Amino acid sequence: MTVAKDFSTAVQTAQTWINELTQRLGWHDQERVYTALLAALHALRDCLGRNEAVYLGAQLPPLLRGFYYEGWHPGGRRAALSRSAFLDRIHDGVHRDPAVDPEQVAHAVLALLASRLSPAELEGAKAATPRSLHHFWPS
16 A cells, blocks of 8 residues: 555655646646656656766655656767757747747746755756856746
8 A cells, every 4th residue: 555655656656746836827728737747757857967867866756766767868969058059959849839939938937046046055956057057947
């Protein structure tokens, strides 16, 4: 019964994050919100060094953590180091949906992370992010 309870709790926690992001974005389509969340998390993960990406992933709820790591090759080259590459990565992640503003998504997802991370974790995540992306984090 513990496994079922743990899984149920993981789903509820992930849904809480998606609900909060839904409010931050002002959208009604939760599938689009979920896709945007993953796109931004993957873009963020891909602009961090391996150790920083792992540390950030450890701060995510278990279910979202699994999706965060999906498709990641830690030995691979870092990508999305520039502002435009980061936003393009998000836009690609939402299948270039013209109704999605990658900059709005970046601000909303990083604000969501900021609201969920401790001040020390937030400062570490921001410091690990390329300087060209610092303005996406809330001040």
